[in-house]
Amino acid sequence: MRVLLSTIGTRGEVQPMVALATALRELGHEARLCVPPDFREWIEGMGFPVVPIGPELRPVASAAPRVQGPPTPDQRRRMLEGTIAVQFATIPAAAEGCDVIVGGGAMSIAARSVAERMGIGYVYVSYCPVTLPSPHHAPLPIWEQGQGPADAPAGNRALWAEDARRWNDMAGAALNAHRASDGLAPVADIRGHMFTDRPWLAADPALGPWPEPADNGVVQTGAWILPDRRPLPPELDKFLDDGEPPVCVGFGSVHAPRDIARATAGAARALGRRVIVLRGWAGLSPADDGPGCLAIDEADQQALFPRVAAVVHHGGAGTTTAAALAGAPQVVVPQHYDQHYWARRVVDLGIGTAHPPVAPTAESLTAALRRVLHPGVAARARAVAGEVRTDGAAAAARRLADMAGIAAERTFRA
Template sequence: MRVLLSTVGTRGEVQPVVAVATRLRSSGHEAVVCAPPDFRAWVESLGIPFVPVGPELRGTAEQGERVLPTPEQRRQMIDGTVAAQFAAVAAGADGCDAVVGGGALAIAAHSVAEHRGIGYVYASFCPITLPSRHHAPPVFGILGEKQPDGTVDNATLWAEDARRWNLMWGEAVNSRRAELGLAPVADVRDHVFTARPWLAADPTLAPWPDANDPDVFQSGAWILPDDRPLDPELEAFLNAGEPPVYLGFGSIAAPGDITSNVVEAARALGRRTIVSRGWADLAPVDGAPDCLAIGEVNQQALFPRVAAVVHHGGAGTTTAAAAAGTPQVLVPQVYDQFYFAGRVEELGIGSAHRDGGSLHAALAGALGPEVATTARALASAVRTDGATTAARRLVEMTRIA
C-alpha cells in the first residue's frame, strides 16, 4: 500500500503527518509527504519521499507590523495556492491507494483522490475546528475577529463559517475541479472535511465533545518519536541550576516583547530561561548567564527537565508539554491556540496569558505546586500511539476498499 499525506502549514501540521508516514513505512508500506518546501531536507533525511507545495513559509513568522492584503491580492493568493496544491498533490498521488489531508488548508486533497478513484481521509488536529453543536467555530484571530460571546447559537455560527469557506475557496476549487472533469461542490468545507473526519488529538487533552459520535474517529495525537540527544551546551545549562523556564513560539510569529517579558517574569520568580529562537528568531534580551538561546530541539527530551513551558499554544507543543508532565503558560495568537489555552486552564496544568493580563502572574501560577502535581498526574493519561492507530486504520480502510 502507498499513501500520500498532504498538508499546507508549519511544523505543527507537518510533523504529525510525518509521524504517520514513518509508522506506515515501519510496517512495510509506502508513504509520501506533500508539504511546504521548508521541510524538504528534514523529511527526506528520514527516508520519506517528499513533494513540495507552494512557497517557503518561514518568512511569515518574521517580526514586524502585519500588512493585510487587499481583496485583489487575497484573490490572487487563493488562486495561487489552490493551483499549486492541485498540481503538487496530483503529482504526489501517483501510484497511491489513498490520500490523507492534514489540516484545514489541505484544499485539493479530496478532489485529487476523487479524480484518481482512491480513498481519502481528512484529519483535524484540534476538535474545535470540526463542526459540532457543542462548540463554535474557531476564529483565525489575525484580522481583528473576536471570539464568540455566546449570544449567537453554534448552529448559526457554523452556517456562517460554511458561507465564508465558499466565498473564499469555492470559485478557485470548482475551477480546478472542472479542469479534471469533476462536478462542482456546493459546500467546500464539507467537501474537505467529509462526513467522517478523523481527529488526530489526544482524548484527554483535546477530546471530541460527543464520545458516542460514530462519525468522528479520534485516533490520538500523531506523535513522532524523537531520540536525539540534547546539545552539550544545553545540557550544561540545565545541570547548572534549578529547572529553567522554556520559551518558544515554534514556526509562528511572536509578540515583539515576549522575550523580555518572559525573562523578566522568570527572573522575578528566581528562574533562568531557555529561549528557543524558532522562525521568529527570538533572542535573549541581554548577555546575562541566566538565559540561553537554542535552535531546533528535541522537546520530548527537554520538556521534562524544565519548570514550565511558555509557548503559543499549538497542538504539537501543548501535547508535548502535557506528555512531559510540565506546567504550561500559553500565549495564544491565532486559530486553535485559543482552544488549547482554555483546555490547559480547565485541566489545571497551566495558565493562559491574554491581552491585558499579567505574564508574571500567569507564570507564577503555573509554577505553583498544585499545578505541577496536576500536570505530572495528567501526563500518564496522554496517549503516544495515535500515529500507529491511524496507520493501522489506513491499511484496514484500503484493504476493505
C-alpha cells in the same frame, strides 16, 4: 499500501504527518509527503520521499505582522485561488501510484478532488476539535477578526452555517473551475467536501476531547506524536545540569510578541529561576547576555520539557501536547487560530494558565509563572501527563491499513 500525506501548513501541521509516515513504515507500508520546501531536507533525511508544494513558509512566518492588519476579503480570495491552483498542479504527480491521500489542515482544499479524479481513497485530518463543525463550539474566526463565540447550540449552528457560506464564496468558484477542467462535477458545499462526512481528529482525548458521541462521524485517533531521539545539544545538557530546572520560552513557527524572551527572563529571575530561549522560526532574540540565560535555535521537546520548571509558549497543538506529556506546567500566550482553544484547555485541566489578551510584560509573566510554579499545579501537570496517549499515529496507521484492505477486497470481488 502507498500513502501520500499532504499539507501546506507550518511545522505544526507537517510534523504529525511525519509521525504518521513513521508509523506506516513500521507496519511495512510506503509513505511520501507533499509539504512546503522548508521541510524537505529534514524529512528526506528520515528516509521519506518528499514532493515540495508552494513557496517557503519560514520567511513569511517569522516576518513581523503587516501594518495594514488582516487581509481584505479580495486578498483572502486571491490567496485561496492561488493555493488551490498550486495544489491541483502539484498533488496529482505526488500521488501517482498511491492508494490513498491524507490531507491535513484547513487549507487542504484540493486533495480530495485529486483523489476523486485518480480513483483512490481520501482522508481529511484536523489537529484541533474546534476546527471541525459541532453545535458544542463556534467556528474559529478565520474570516473576520473579532468574531466571538456563541454560547447556545442554536447560535453555534448559525455560525457554522455562515462559515460554510464563506467557504463557498471564497473558494467555490476556483475549486469548481479546476474540477471542471478535470471532468469532475461541481460541489455545492466546499467545506463539507474538504472535511468529508468522516474526518479524523489527531488530538489527544485527554487534552482536546471531541465534544460529541463517537458515532457522529468524527474519528479521534489521538495526537500524532513523532518520536524524537535526538540528544540535547551539549551546551543545553550542561546548562540543565548546572542548576535548578529553568523556565523555557519558545513560540515555534509563529510570530512572537515583541520582547517576549526578555520579559520571560525578567519574570524567571524575579522568581529565582534561570531561562532557556528557543529561537525557532519566531526568531526570538536572546533575552540578554547575563548569567542564567541560554538561547538555542531548537531542541527535542520530548527530552527538554521534562527537565524544565515551566514552558511559556504560543499554544500550538504540538507544543501544548509535548508539554502536557512531559508534565511541565504551562503559560500559554495565544496569538491566533486554535491557540486560544489550547490555552483554555490548559486552564480547564489545571496544568497551567493563559496569559490575558494584552502584550506580555515581565510583570504579567511573573504573575503567570508564580501561579504555575505552585506545587499543586506541578502535581496536576504530572498527573495529566499519565493520561496523554502516545499511540495516536500508530492507531491512525492501522486504520489506514484496514481501510486499504477493505477497499482491495471490494475491488477483487467486483
